[in-house]
Amino acid sequence: MLRSIEQKRAKFAWEKITQVKIKFEKGKSIQLKFNSEGKPIEINKTFIENYISYVKKSPTLIMTNGLGTTLAFYKSKSKDAYGYLYDNINEWFIKTRKIEAKDILEWIIDEKTSSIQVYQVTSEIISLLAWMKRFVESELGELVKNKNEEDKDDRGD
Amino acid sequence: MYFYAETPVHAGSGTALSGVVDLPIQRERHTEFPIIQGSSIKGVLKKYSKEAFNCQKNKIEAIFGKEDSVGGVSVTDAKILAFPVRSLHNVFKWITCPLILHRYNRDLQLLDESISNWEIPSLADEEAIVLSSIKDEDTIIIEDIEFKVSKKEISENILSKLSEALPYSPEDHISKKFKEDLIIVSDTIFKEFVTLNTEVVARIKIGDNGVVDSKAGGLWYEEFLPSDTLLYSLLLIPNIHKKENCWIECLTKFNLKPIQIGADETIGKGFVRTKLIFKENKTGE
Numbered sequence: 001m002l003r004s005i006e007q008k009r010a011k012f013a014w015e016k017i018t019q020v021k022i023k024f025e026k027g028k029s030i031q032l033k034f035n036s037e038g039k040p041i042e043i044n045k046t047f048i049e050n051y052i053s054y055v056k057k058s059p060t061l062i063m064t065n066g067l068g069t070t071l072a073f074y075k076s077k078s079k080d081a082y083g084y085l086y087d088n089i090n091e092w093f094i095k096t097r098k099i100e101a102k103d104i105l106e107w108i109i110d111e112k113t114s115s116i117q118v119y120q121v122t123s124e125i126i127s128l129l130a131w132m133k134r135f136v137e138s139e140l141g142e143l144v145k146n147k148n149e150e151d152k153d154d155r156g157d
Numbered sequence: 158m159y160f161y162a163e164t165p166v167h168a169g170s171g172t173a174l175s176g177v178v179d180l181p182i183q184r185e186r187h188t189e190f191p192i193i194q195g196s197s198i199k200g201v202l203k204k205y206s207k208e209a210f211n212c213q214k215n216k217i218e219a220i221f222g223k224e225d226s227v228g229g230v231s232v233t234d235a236k237i238l239a240f241p242v243r244s245l246h247n248v249f250k251w252i253t254c255p256l257i258l259h260r261y262n263r264d265l266q267l268l269d270e271s272i273s274n275w276e277i278p279s280l281a282d283e284e285a286i287v288l289s290s291i292k293d294e295d296t297i298i299i300e301d302i303e304f305k306v307s308k309k310e311i312s313e314n315i316l317s318k319l320s321e322a323l324p325y326s327p328e329d330h331i332s333k334k335f336k337e338d339l340i341i342v343s344d345t346i347f348k349e350f351v352t353l354n355t356e357v358v359a360r361i362k363i364g365d366n367g368v369v370d371s372k373a374g375g376l377w378y379e380e381f382l383p384s385d386t387l388l389y390s391l392l393l394i395p396n397i398h399k400k401e402n403c404w405i406e407c408l409t410k411f412n413l414k415p416i417q418i419g420a421d422e423t424i425g426k427g428f429v430r431t432k433l434i435f436k437e438n439k440t441g442e
Contacts, residue, residue: 059177060378063357066301115302116282119349126177 006127012095013131016088017139024048024143033087034103035078048140051081055136058085059129067122068108075105092128093121158411159322160193160235160388160418160429161331165356165381167426168193168419178357179377185234188256189352191382193235193418198390201418202232202411210410216403229404231393236260238322239339240351241385245298249385250338252299254347255279258315264391265318268436278309278341286311286341299340300354311341322387324413324432331385356381381426388429408433 020043023030029040041047054074062070074086093104101107108118170183185192203221206212222228238261239251255277262275278286285297285304288311296303319339325332342350361369361376369375394404412433419427 060357060359063177063353114282116345116349119353122353 006131009092009128010131012092013128013135016091017132017135020048020051020084021139021143030084032078032083034075034090035083038078041079041081041083045144047081047084048144051084052136052140052144054081054085055129055132059126059133062122062126062129067118067125068105071105071108088132089125089128093125096124158198158390158392159238159324159432159434160390161322161324161432162382162384162386162388162429163415164384164425164428165358166193166386166419166429167379167381167421168197177378178380180379182355182380182382185236189348190257191237191240191351191355191386193388193390195232195234195390197418198235199228199230199232201416202392202408203228205411205416206407210407212407212410213403216407220404220407229395230408231391231395233264233391233393235388235390236264237351237382237386238319238389239335239387240347241383242350242354243300244338247334247338250299250340251335251385251387252340252342252347252350253319254342254344256344257347258341261318261389262315264389267391267393275315276312277315278307278311280307280309280341280343282343282346284309284343288316288337288339297340299342300350302346304342321434322389322432324430356383379421392433405435409435 019030023043024047027043029042031040032038058070061073065073071086071089074082074089077083078086090104093107094101097107104121107113108121166182167180168183169180172179173181183192183194183197184190199221203217206217206221207214218226218228220228220230236257238257239253241249242252244250258275258277262272262277265272266274280286283305284307285299286307286309287294287297294306297306298304316336316339320327320332320335323329323332323335327333358379358381359376360379363369364375392408411431413430415428415430417427418429421427
């Protein structure tokens with residue numbers, strides 16, 4: 001069955017964001033794939049608020065600063081939602097490359113990688129992020145708002 | 158008619174949901190090269206004919222049309238001829254590519270059959286054809302990409318047809334710079350530059366309380382063609398009218414004049430300087 005790249009991006013974006021939603025509702029944490037030795041990140045309200053904000057800003061950050069710089073920035077903040085965003089991007093990159101690649105940042109730096117290839121991957125990542133932006137607002141936005149309303153109710157007692 | 162952007166230009170294509178930019182510029186769909194729709198250009202020309210140049214009403218209607226009849230002039234979409242990019246040497250350079258040169262050649266032939274088929278070199282993605290003083294260098298850095306300087310050349314004939322697009326005298330700084338700093342890159346590289354390296358500006362709306370008004374869409378990203386972009390459009394006049402001097406009289410008024418195209422006029426955007434070149438037996442360009 002023929003599925004467009006757009007459909008595949010949408011599905012992947014949906015999966016990543018739904019994962020956050022489920023972990024939040026169960027009060028769990030996420031282990032980052034690129035930092036498998038590190039501490040798992042707790043999925044709380046702060047994480048979600050940050051994640052929403054970071055995803056929304058990411059396409060512009062990439063356009064302005066370039067894919068490599070932006071990813072280096074995300075990877076450096078592994079304790080935060082930035083780390084999860086890096087994971088998402090990395091996972092999509094590995095999934096869509098036909099050549100085997102382990103890590104997107106290492107691939108960008110690699111001598112065998114041409115600037116045209118980086119440009120193509122940049123376009124692809126930005127298209128993925130466009131989907132993530134949409135889902136993040138609709139699926140996670142209400143989680144943050146609900147939490148606020150619950151707090152207000154508690155204070156009323 | 159040539160357009161040289163003296164301030165950034167936003168010929169918009171509506172609001173976009175995807176990606177980075179909320180207000181992107183018009184592009185040709187299958188190449189993603191920036192364009193300005195012929196209808197936008199025609200509207201601007203008509204407005205200026207009426208308001209600034211005071212052409213007579215019946216002449217304006219004959220040339221540009223009125224409510225129940227089509228106007229005589231055909232205005233093609235403005236296509237990009239040269240795009241400015243950052244460069245270590247000489248601040249910025251202009252880039253163009255074989256596809257653009259081929260189309261330009263074809264368009265000029267539409268107006269003037271005597272123009273020959275140009276010899277347009279093909280290029281690998283890592284190569285760039287440069288002119289003049291930096292020819293002896295092995296590489297050239299544009300934006301942050303290093304290109305190998307190609308041994309191939311571009312003919313003087315092609316270069317002069319490109320230079321004549323500039324609305325400035327040959328002694329002018331920009332005219333001289335253009336002859337030094339024009340670079341030919343491959344079609345793919347050109348596309349990469351014109352999609353990733355346009356001006357993207359963050360704009361905010363400040364409410365009455367002096368703070369960003371996020372409810373009314375307080376922050377948005379708007380895309381512009383940078384200053385120093387060079388575009389061209391064909392103005393085609395049907396044969397029956399070519400003897401009527403009023404056409405030439407009215408359109409010539411545009412030559413070397415500044416006009417404003419596209420959005421954000423009141424924040425200084427869209428100011429271009431035009432240049433009009435007539436092909437005698439045929440039509441205007």
